[in-house]
Amino acid sequence: MALCLAALLMPGMAHAQKAGYVPAPDNLKARKEFSDNKFGIFLHWGIYSLFGQGEWYLNSGGLNCHEYAKAASAFYPSRFNASEWVKAIKEAGARYICITTRHHDGFSMFDTKYSDYNIVDATPFGRDVIKELADECHKQGIKLHLYYSHLDWTREDYYPLGNTGHRTGRKNHGNWESYYEFMNNQLTELLTNYGEIGAIWFDGVWDKPDFDWRLGEQYAMIHRLQPACLIGNNHHRTPFEGEDIQIFERDLPGENKAGLSGQGVSNLPLETCETMNGMWGYKITDQNYKPAKTLIHYLVKAAGKDANLLMNIGPQPDGELPAVAMERLAEIGEWMKVYGKTIYGTRGGCVAPHPWGVTTQKGNKLYVHILDLQDKALFLPLDGKRVKKAVGYTDRRPLKIQKCRDGVMLYLSEVPTDIDKVIELHLEE
Numbered sequence: 001m002a003l004c005l006a007a008l009l010m011p012g013m014a015h016a017q018k019a020g021y022v023p024a025p026d027n028l029k030a031r032k033e034f035s036d037n038k039f040g041i042f043l044h045w046g047i048y049s050l051f052g053q054g055e056w057y058l059n060s061g062g063l064n065c066h067e068y069a070k071a072a073s074a075f076y077p078s079r080f081n082a083s084e085w086v087k088a089i090k091e092a093g094a095r096y097i098c099i100t101t102r103h104h105d106g107f108s109m110f111d112t113k114y115s116d117y118n119i120v121d122a123t124p125f126g127r128d129v130i131k132e133l134a135d136e137c138h139k140q141g142i143k144l145h146l147y148y149s150h151l152d153w154t155r156e157d158y159y160p161l162g163n164t165g166h167r168t169g170r171k172n173h174g175n176w177e178s179y180y181e182f183m184n185n186q187l188t189e190l191l192t193n194y195g196e197i198g199a200i201w202f203d204g205v206w207d208k209p210d211f212d213w214r215l216g217e218q219y220a221m222i223h224r225l226q227p228a229c230l231i232g233n234n235h236h237r238t239p240f241e242g243e244d245i246q247i248f249e250r251d252l253p254g255e256n257k258a259g260l261s262g263q264g265v266s267n268l269p270l271e272t273c274e275t276m277n278g279m280w281g282y283k284i285t286d287q288n289y290k291p292a293k294t295l296i297h298y299l300v301k302a303a304g305k306d307a308n309l310l311m312n313i314g315p316q317p318d319g320e321l322p323a324v325a326m327e328r329l330a331e332i333g334e335w336m337k338v339y340g341k342t343i344y345g346t347r348g349g350c351v352a353p354h355p356w357g358v359t360t361q362k363g364n365k366l367y368v369h370i371l372d373l374q375d376k377a378l379f380l381p382l383d384g385k386r387v388k389k390a391v392g393y394t395d396r397r398p399l400k401i402q403k404c405r406d407g408v409m410l411y412l413s414e415v416p417t418d419i420d421k422v423i424e425l426h427l428e429e
Contacts, residue, residue, distance in 0.1 A: 021219070021242040024227035030198070031244055034230060035269040036345045037095035038303055039336075040145070041329075042273055042312035043085075044100050044280040047071045047107050047123075049317040055281030058105045058153050064169035065106075065154040072107065072122040080129060080319025082136040088321065089142070092329035093336030095344075096143035098201050098310055101130055101190060103147075103281075104164070106154030110194075114185045117154070134194040143198035145230075146190055148183075150213060151204035155179065162207030180214060184221060191225040199230035199245065206236050216242055232271065238263045248272040252298075253305045270307035274298060276325055282314035289324045292331035293419050299332070299343065300369045300420055304358020306348035335419065342367040342393060342422055351380050357420075364429050367393065368410070370421040376414060382407040386428040393422035 023031070044055050050071045051057045058068050089097055102108045108118035110130035120126055130146070137144040152158040153165035159174040191197055200222055205213055219231050219242030230244040239246045246253075246268045251261035253270050277289045295311065302309040313325045321329075336343070342360055349359025349366050356378065357371040368380065387408045390399040400411040410423060 020216070021223075023244065024223070026228035027223070027230070027244060030228040030230055031269050034096075034198070034245065034271075034308065035306075035347070037143070038308050038343050038346070039094045039299060040096040040098055040143075040271075040308060040310045041089045041092070041094045042098050042147075042280075042310045043315060044103070044147075044282075044312060045129075045315040046100060046103050046105060046109055046281070047075045048103070048105055049282040049315065050075060052282060052284030052317070054279040054283045054286075055100075055103055055105075055314075057281075058168055059164050062167045066169060068105065068168075069107075069117065069122075069154070072117070072119075073124065075119070075123040075317070076125045077129075077315075077317060077319030078125075080127075080132075080315075082129070082132040083140075085133065085321065086136045086140045086142060088326060088329050090140055092333040093340055094142070094311075096145055096198055097133070097137060098145035098147055098199070099130065099133060100147040100149075102149055102186065104149050104151050104153050104204060106152040106158075108186070110190065112186055112189055114182055114189070130190075131194060134197075138195050144194070144196075145199040145201055146194075146197055147201045147203060148187065148190070149204045150183070150202055151207045152179070155182070157182070160208045160211045164207055184218060187218070187222060188225065191222060191229065197226060197229050199232060201247070202231070202233040202235075205233060209235065209237070215240060219243070230269075234273075236260050236263060239266050239268055243268065245269045245271055248307070250274055252301055253307050270305070271310050272302050272307050273310040273312060275312045276328060277314075279314055280312050282316055282322070287324065289328060292328055292335070295328060295332060296335050296419055297371055300360075300371065301353065301358055303343050303346060303360050304348055304353050304369065338394065339420065339422060342369070342424075350383060350385060364427045366425040366427055368423040368425060370416045370418075370423065373416050373421075376412045378410045378412070379404070380407045380410065380425075382427075388426045388428055390423055390425045393424045399423060 048055050048057050101110050111120040111128040112118050120128055134144050153168045156171050156173050157175040157178040159176040159179055222229055232245040232247045233243055234247045234249055246266050248261040250258035252272055253265045256262045278286045299309045313321055315321055346360035346362045349361040351359040356373045357369045360367045390401050402409040
């Protein structure tokens with residue numbers, strides 16, 4: 001088969017047949033566009049960046065939430081420039097941005113009338129960074145996705161109590177109806193005041209997985225406000241009804257090296273999120289940034305598994321993206337200028353991932369991404385498909401091929417040393 005059956009179907013079609021949620025035509029169109037985009041940048045940013053200890057510091061540091069909240073009075077990211085952020089991210093080849101609007105610490109990074117604990121009312125900065133970023137994304141033609149936490153380590157009405165946030169000093173009275181209404185009010189603001197939103201990226205249900213979070217009602221509200229808005233939930237389980245994408249944390253679909261992604265792989269559009277260094281939020285001691293080669297390989301492997309890569313950066317408390325992160329963005333951007341056509345708009349190829357690399361496919365063109373091969377010959381199992389010709393993607397030079405019973409043998413002029421040696425195969429239709 002030239003493409004897996006799942007890739008031939010409209011993404012999520014199998015889930016559309018359920019009795020409840022039926023995606024709107026605009027939603028199905030948005031799913032396809034999401035799968036075509038392949039590459040996004042995740043931004044974990046909040047008052048936790050001031051501590052330089054990552055986004056979980058309120059919980060992991062055993063801090064009192066009321067003392068922690070005082071950091072808001074010192075949060076003044078004077079070097080934040082939405083235009084520069086979006087420009088750098090777009091030049092890296094990313095097609096969308098996902099930013100934390102409210103993380104587990106409960107601080108809102110947008111202008112909300114349902115809590116004074118937000119960047120406009122509680123900080124001397126007094127600017128709505130989500131609004132500025134949304135306006136710039138719309139201006140520069142890049143999608144904006146919004147992260148939103150279901151759990152809260154600060155609010156007294158937060159319910160249910162899970163496994164985290166027990167040492168933060170909050171007087172938890174646990175009023176689920178109040179908290180649920182608060183979340184839905186904020187989500188309504190985000191989907192009303194900031195223009196077109198590409199996706200809502202939920203997190204936190206894993207803290208109390210057996211609780212009835214009333215997600216169905218919440219999802220319906222989101223789709224009612226913006227039918228094309230995609231919903232993903234990082235709950236580490238197979239997707240629930242009403243979700244439009246499936247998320248994998250620190251793992252490629254079908255893998256579980258980090259222990260967070262043992263769930264099955266659905267027919268929905270797929271996304272894997274990974275950090276550029278070791279943390280999601282800014283950590284001053286974490287300078288262990290992955291080399292550009294490693295990041296590019298992760299992007300390529302994700303595409304070979306028919307998934308997007310959402311690669312994270314933790315902005316500094318002053319509002320700048322770390323210098324090393326900017327360097328990596330530039331390096332990835334240079335690679336994408338040359339090889340982007342073998343990633344964007346493709347689906348996982350008819351040759352499954354192997355230790356040597358992966359394949360991506362668009363129509364009758366199969367792109368063979370050789371990432372680690374210590375030989376000059378490579379056998380590709382093609383399940384009965386026939387190859388008309390094979391050429392080097394960049395130099396367009398024909399490659400010698402030998403047609404075999406179950407595939408084709410490619411003969412290279414030398415052992416590949418490129419970050420990604422791409423061979424373009426033209427298949428018979």
